[in-house]
Amino acid sequence: MMQLDAEKQMRRRKRKNTIFHILFLSSTLFGIVALALLLIQILVDGLGWLNWDFLTNNASRKAEKSGIKAAIFGTLWMMSITAPLSFIIGVSTAIYLEEYAKNNWFNRFIQTNIANLAGVPSIVYGLLGLTIFVRVFGFGKSVLAGSLTMTLLILPIIIVASQEAIKAIPGSQRNASFALGANRWQTILRVVLPSALPGILTGSILSFSRAVGETAPLIVVGAVAYITTLPNSVFDKFTVMPIQIYTWANLPQEEFHNVASAGIIVLLLMLLTMNAVAIFLRNKYQKKN
Amino acid sequence: MSIVQIKDLDLYYGDFHALRNVSMNINEKSITAFIGPSGCGKSTLLRTLNRMNDMIDSVKISGAVSINDTNIYNPTVNVELLRKEIGMVFQQPNPFPKSIFENVAYGPKIHGIRNKKQLDEIVETSLRGAALWDEVKDDLKKSAYGLSGGQQQRLCIARALAINPKILLMDEPTSALDPISTLKIEELIQELKGDYTIIIVTHNMQQAARVSDQTAFFLNGEVIEFSDTSKLFSNPNEKKTEDYITGRFG
């Protein structure tokens, strides 16, 4: 009797598990299918336009002469400042909040404030960057002003992700380190950070991807849509890939929409490379129990 | 000669009174065992000796703990150097997610030893001391998480030995070890006594009887009895102690 009951109930639980397994798997597949659809659409439109000339030409009013060189270099220049800067500031802030900050109103305020910054629309960062970096600091409409604006924009995501990663490190690890006479900073540097790195990298990659793909705030802080020279220093003018893509997509001519797709392919390749580096790092540091 | 002096120590976790008016002097280069039922405060007292309780926000302490006549709760005390003088092994094995070598070398590195050869030496000595060397000597680069529970705990002991402390606090260091390793560790403890002061929390009364010179029996945060081990086990002053050691307790 009991046995039968138990088996019936077990079958129900198993069925439920199977159903949810399928649901969870479908959720994952949903994202992948969406990605596939997007990619196919982009590849069909853009692949034909993707060639060496496209990579080495500058923008042009003629679709067949258009290229993305200035934008690639602009994005690289921008990310070479934004990525390290936001990483350093973001991880430092996360460490401060998780390892040093006492649970008082001020630190709770910082915490709420950071979560809130993550929700401020990007265009508002554009207005901020324009006022502070372009005008008050006098950096002009330069790589530097754009990079700093982007840094502020993606900072909250890096901070929140890093905090979660740091929180996940068991206290017994810290205790072991303290008991060996390590001070807090040594413990953070040698025990906490190495273990938290995979999580931190995930958050960073997500936010770098965002920085690479953002348009609106950069238009406001003055990345230009059309430029034919590459930056020589951080004080030079620049353009970035999404602005170039956005400009093409807005033109009336059909060919330019395909050129835009080609631009997106290049952008995605750049993201892919970035992700690959991060995944490599993540797997290297992810030593699971 | 006493090296640790505890005087009128009270400790609270928030409202919970975990240590009640504890006073005792611990002799240098001797082995002292803390025994008592689960939850009686043995680990808590042990942690006051290297100020690991600093980490817990809710802890409030009154009274004095002196090492060599210096109150370690004195604000000018350098806690890190204090902890270097006082090694600790925890109840639960807690290796770092690093290689075996890096686990043992962690302490010496923290304290400024960079020389590779010197580190190699320390790692080997410490692992031998913890009776682990033979099992891992070919695999020092392997992650510590690949070791079995017992091996992990021995690694933690090796790690504590590596900073060459003056006092060694051990919180049930052998509770996850097999008898062979336990025996080795016990022997090691005896050997170390020549240079170090050792305080060991244990549930194993035989172990306390075997290794320690003095034993303190705790109950509900109080020291019920603290005397020479032989005396405490053969002829306790207190009825409660007798009940406990004869298993007639509770």
Add this chain to the structure above:
Amino acid sequence: MSIVQIKDLDLYYGDFHALRNVSMNINEKSITAFIGPSGCGKSTLLRTLNRMNDMIDSVKISGAVSINDTNIYNPTVNVELLRKEIGMVFQQPNPFPKSIFENVAYGPKIHGIRNKKQLDEIVETSLRGAALWDEVKDDLKKSAYGLSGGQQQRLCIARALAINPKILLMDEPTSALDPISTLKIEELIQELKGDYTIIIVTHNMQQAARVSDQTAFFLNGEVIEFSDTSKLFSNPNEKKTEDYITGRFG
């Protein structure tokens, strides 16, 4: 009458041969102890009995493990029901980050018991069984993480008892407990023997001798000797066994 039959069992972690050709029959409603040095495969074998090794990707198994003459590695076996029949207590206390009550009620709940009164009853019985009731009865809503190490382990035992298993696997269940609680658990184990089959891994040879009916001695993944406990400890067949139990080992 044997309830568990292990036949020609080999287990690999990747390339590492962790169990070598293990065969043994375990009697119903008896207590069997696994002893042996650290890393010899005791925990590994224990985990094959409720297929917890399924969780580890690198594990490869050959041979058969039968419970009541059914090979539990048969693909049609319902692993969840198998595990409900086989309770397990781990080497390291691993309570859920929930209240004490919720920890114990977890098992009954997932197995379909919703009735509040019935749950209350199970929780109380199980906590009493694990000698924890008196300490926590007023605090059942408190987080399990507020308990001391020993209390946590006893909670885990209570949690295992709550699903009312037929076989109980215990991986050094008392290594984090004080003697009083250990004694209680040992008594409990003796009591449970009337209804349950118990397999216990222990480092404490006295414990094995005290509680078990049969004892298996492991070395490097092999069963060196498996016989009645009294026989094994008084008159072992194998030289290695003798060396180990007399501490003349290694």
Add this chain to the structure above:
Amino acid sequence: GTESEEQPANQGSNEGNELSGEINIDGSSTVFPVSQAVAEEFMAIHDDVMVTVNLSGSSNGFKALIAGEIQIADASRQIKDKEVDALKAEGQEAVEMPVAFDGITVVINPENDWATEMTVDELKKIWEVGSTVENWSDVNPEWPNEPIKLYGPGTASGTFEYFTGAINGTKNESREDYTPSEDDNVLVTGVSGDKYAMGYFGFSYYVENQDKLNAVSIKVDESAAAVAPTVETIKDGTYKPLSRPIYIYPVKSALEKKEIQEFLKYYMSEEGQALAEEVGYVALPAEMYAENLSLLP
């Protein structure tokens, strides 16, 4: 831009009149294609001059002009008093130069065979504030009794401002329940996908999508002839009242600079006019360019 001021150093050697320097343009995205095309060809001739063009909108273009960050603002509308005042406050003045016509085109679905010609009054009846037109038949009883789907540019755009002014009589006065989008390509998609849809946007978007859309020929009044938007009708002014000029606004102080003068001359030259037509706009009558050039010192 002060940072690349040193660049002239490597010129000077052979020819004194070889140009160098930096010209920064920002403003309306409508004007952007023209300025970009002109910049591209101008730089092909004068490779020491760096021209950058941005498209942050007419307002932001003037804002940047006021802040002194650019020398030329692109605008799809005339400068406003507020902006003139703000420039004045900085001791500056902007010079208005119309550079091309954009013929705002009213478009319908190719399957729509009834409304290929419309009077301004009919358009007004549809688009005016408080319009009660729901179905095509509300405009003309002979037309189908099907709901009109209206598409148009967002209210922040210069096209909206001009269209409402020209058709409804008051700038920015329009019925509110049409479907606006800031992206003209999106409007194209809208109208081309719905038989009963109607919309309006810039001429170039019509030219590029003639296969998907038809343009409505406009009659100024009942008796006038219907005029379809073509390069000719826009240029000679017969396409009324929806062809509007687009502008560039160089700041007066910058006109002193040789490279800016040359750039503007090129902009107004026949090559420049051809470029404007190439990207979908219509060149102005020649005298208007001459007038622009007369403003140069």
Add this chain to the structure above:
Amino acid sequence: MARMKQSKNAKELNSFMQKKKGIYSWDRMMPIILATIAGISVLTTIGIVVILITESAGFFQAVSITEFLFGTQWTPLFADPKFGVLPLIMGTFMITLVASIVALPIGFGSAIYLSEYAPRKVRNFIKPILEILAGIPTIVYGFFALTFITPIIKMVIPQTDLFNALSAGIVVGIMIIPMISSLSEDAMNAVPSSLRNAAYAMGSTKLEVALKVVVPASFSGIIASFVLGLSRAIGETMIVTLAAGALPNMDFDFLKSIQTMTAYIVTTSQGDTAYGSVEYRTIYAVGITLFVITLIMNILAGYISRKFREEYE
């Protein structure tokens, strides 16, 4: 530096009474340095608030706060302007609602799949793929909504507008899935495996382990990922601008065109209105509203995650 020998033999004086060399050790400096760096985010907020307030001050001189907050019509750029922000808030709310309905369950579901069900190898392969989704420029998503999702919706419900909240909301949801699933998965992954083992040993199915043990233990991380995702949904601009139209209204009809606060800000700031006019200043007034709304949402989320958090150390 012959190991710590001297300190033991040489003097009985306790070595731990010696001060470290110089009080300016890293350990002392770092909290100060880090706190200073942490201050950057505070400065950012101050900067944003100051800019929004000073720029919108002119607006609130011309338009009363009551009209702004409670008006139900938003037509600031028409000849007869109305400045009621509610339609924009409604639009934002609708998009966020649809996006959450799409992204929260799917992101959460795929996080569970990746962390609890998928073999390690599959997880290591799929996770980065999902993360690429996060990097596709949003303009691509916008056209995807318009040319792929909208036609599908129209096929099912023919009276759907070309621009509609549903399509844009779905695609915003798709865009934030990777953020939610990836960050939630990290949080779940951090739950010690000993807890899973305990649950499995009691005969739990994978589902029970996932929902009753892993999820509660990683609750705060999951909530954090939800909040980040939703913030992104609220702040998203391009998709909404392209696919949801630009028609502020209070109809709460998902098949109709709407306008969100962000879309309004972007289109107006990049439009042709006169710089410095009241119309232009609306973007700051809307900006500050958006800021306050996200602030309230975050305070709520913080409260929820504190309340339900389970510690596992």
